[in-house]
Amino acid sequence: xxxxxxxxxxxxxxxxxxxxxxxxxxxxxxxxxxxxxxxxxxxxxxxxxxxxxxxxxxxxxxxxxxxxxxxxxxxxxxxxxxxxxxxxxxxxxxxxxxxxxxxxxxxxxxxxxxxxxxxxxxxxxxxxxxxxxxxxxxxxxxxxxxxxxxxxxxxxxxxxxxxxxxxxxxxxxxxxxxxxxxxxxxxxxxxxxxxxxxxxxxxxxxxxxxxxxxxxxxxxxxxxxxxxxxxxxxxxxxxxxxxxxxxxxxxxxxxxxxxxxxxxxxxxxxxxxxxxxxxxxxxxxxxxxxxxxxxxxxxxxxxxxxxxxxxxxxxxxxxxxxxxxxxxxxxxxxxxxxxxxxxxxxxxxxxxxxxxxxxxxxxxx
Ligand code: F6R
Ligand code: MG
Ligand code: MG
Numbered sequence: 001x002x003x004x005x006x007x008x009x010x011x012x013x014x015x016x017x018x019x020x021x022x023x024x025x026x027x028x029x030x031x032x033x034x035x036x037x038x039x040x041x042x043x044x045x046x047x048x049x050x051x052x053x054x055x056x057x058x059x060x061x062x063x064x065x066x067x068x069x070x071x072x073x074x075x076x077x078x079x080x081x082x083x084x085x086x087x088x089x090x091x092x093x094x095x096x097x098x099x100x101x102x103x104x105x106x107x108x109x110x111x112x113x114x115x116x117x118x119x120x121x122x123x124x125x126x127x128x129x130x131x132x133x134x135x136x137x138x139x140x141x142x143x144x145x146x147x148x149x150x151x152x153x154x155x156x157x158x159x160x161x162x163x164x165x166x167x168x169x170x171x172x173x174x175x176x177x178x179x180x181x182x183x184x185x186x187x188x189x190x191x192x193x194x195x196x197x198x199x200x201x202x203x204x205x206x207x208x209x210x211x212x213x214x215x216x217x218x219x220x221x222x223x224x225x226x227x228x229x230x231x232x233x234x235x236x237x238x239x240x241x242x243x244x245x246x247x248x249x250x251x252x253x254x255x256x257x258x259x260x261x262x263x264x265x266x267x268x269x270x271x272x273x274x275x276x277x278x279x280x281x282x283x284x285x286x287x288x289x290x291x292x293x294x295x296x297x298x299x300x301x302x303x304x305x306x307x308x309x310x311x312x313x314x315x316x317x318x319x320x321x322x323x324x325x326x327x328x329x330x331x332x333x334x335x336x337x338x339x340x341x342x343x344x345x346x347x348x349x350x351x352x353x354x355x356x357x358x359x360x361x362x363x364x365x
Contacts, residue, residue, distance in 0.1 A: 003043070003119050003300045004066070006058045007127055007234045008073040009216070010095040010110040013084025014052035018132075020280040021049030022089055025080045029054060032076045041068055043300035050279045050291045051131025052091070053232045054080060057293075059300040064114040070105045077110060111135075111216035113234045115203075123297040124239040126249055126308060130271065132281050133261035133288040134231040135172075136196025137271055138215045141252035142167075143193060145237065145244050146204050146212065147182040152248040155183075160242040168203040169193060170217050177202065197260070197343060206242055213237040232261075239294075250292060250308055256321045262286040265345035267337055269328060272321040275310030287325045 015022035026047050033045040033056065046057040056073055060066070077096055084092035097109035106112055130137055144151040146165040154161040167180045169192055180189040192199040204213040215235040239246045256270035262284060269287040279291045295304035331337035341349065 001118070002061065002063070002116050003297065004060050004063055004069075004114060004116040005125065005236060005297075006060065006064070006066075006069055006073075006112070006114040007055065007129075007216075007236055008058070008070070008105060008110050008112050008114075009053050009055045009129065009232070009234055010077045011052050011091065011232065012054055012077050012081045012095060013087075013089035013092040015087075015089050017090050018052045018285055019282050020051060021054060022084070022087060024083050024087060025049075025054055025089075028080050028083045029056060029076050032072070032079060033058065036072050041072060044302045046293075046295070046302050046305060048129070048276065048291075048293065048305070050129040051232070051281050051289055053129065053131050055129050055234065057127060057295075057302065059297070059302060061300070063116050065104055065106070067103050070103070070112075071101055073110065074101045074105055074108070106218070109218075111218045111231060111233055113214045113216045113236050115211045115214045115236060115238075117211055117238070119297050119299065120241065122240070124246060124294065125297060126237050126239060126246060126292055126294045128235040128237070128290055128292050129232075130234070130288060130290040131232050131279065132265075132269075132286045133233070133259040133271060133290075134197075134265070135200050135215065135217045135219060135233040137233060137257075137259040137261075137288070137290075138235045139193040139196050139199075139201050140257045142201045142204060142213060142215070142235070143190070144252040145249050147186060147189070151251050152244045154244055154248060161244065163207045165212060166205045166207060167193075167201055168205070170200050170202045171198060172200055172217060172219055172222060173198045181207070210242070211238070212243050246294065246308070253290060253292070253309070254314065254317050256317050256324065258324070259288050260339055260343065261288045266339050266343075266347075267328075268339065269337075270321040270324040273309040273314045273317055275307050277310075283325065284329060287321055 029047045036042045043059040048055045081093035095109040149155045164182045170177045200217040216233045237249050253273040258268050259271045262269040271288045279289050281289050292308035293305035294308050295302045328337045
């Protein structure tokens with residue numbers, strides 16, 4: 001019997017501003033998912049939040065891209081939008097880009113990461129959820145987890161991991177995808193996934209074809225054709241046995257890598273691994289945060305969560321984030337703190353250009 005794990009998320013209203021989640025939205029979402037569990041649509045669920053993003057973690061037996069499950073998530077986001085409107089929360093319904101559900105939430109605003117698999121004897125999974133950044137944030141950690149022997153000892157010394165993994169990479173601007181085999185094609189893989197705005201690691205598989213990890217790769221700006229909020233992605237990773245250990249999966253986050261997002265989705269900043277209680281980005285609307293919830297699956301039931309970054313061994317990463325944040329902030333409106341012009345989500349450039357159009361003079365030579 002196969003089980004499907006679906007993580008579907010959206011920002012349907014922030015408290016206060018774009019900072020955090022109001023408890024009423026968690027309650028409203030939980031009420032709906034509880035009904036769905038009673039009716040047998042879901043096996044189990046867990047609702048949480050990272051910053052202003054509402055995260056629906058659901059298990060069921062309907063497979064990925066299932067109409068009923070996606071419809072359920074869409075209805076939950078709509079119901080929560082009503083609560084957000086009533087409380088006049090900030091940006092109520094901001095990620096619901098479409099008004100009519102058409103069978104699948106992909107391309108409608110919410111972020112989606114889903115995988116279907118046969119539950120193992122013991123099935124440890126971890127779910128990463130980030131705020132104030134975008135989908136490319138997972139490229140570096142997914143590379144380290146499944147392909148870097150300095151991160152994942154098992155690639156070298158565990159017979160179950162030694163063969164390496166396959167990466168499914170999506171070109172979100174060219175609308176195409178490709179599979180890379182590692183370690184054989186490491187350098188080819190890196191040519192692409194180093195460009196985190198365009199080439200996104202969508203999934204990782206074992207060499208015998210089992211799903212190991214899946215991420216949300218929705219880019220709101222590409223869907224809407226204009227800035228409508230950051231994508232604030234999620235990523236699910238299966239752990240232990242033929243997959244990397246939990247400790248190998250979280251190890252990349254001890255090095256706070258620099259991601260795009262932060263204030264107005266237009267700045268680079270360090271990704272700070274935090275416990276749930278600290279997933280409320282406030283300083284300059286950041287710095288970007290990532291939480292990690294671990295679960296043991298038991299016949300599809302979500303046993304947990306275990307708040308993985310609630311651990312003093314990530315204190316130094318958090319401290320380093322603050323040091324990097326201080327340094328980057330001092331650059332103010334200058335690159336490389338501010339994103340390059342064509343990557344910025346907010347810009348006054350067209351207006352300023354229009355205002356000054358008569359004042360530009362040709363250079364003499
Ligand atoms: C970034 C983000 C915030 C907002 C900023 C301005 O992803 O959500 O940094 O961009 O707070 O928000 P508005 O334009 O809604 O006032
Ligand atoms: Mg928001
Ligand atoms: Mg957000």
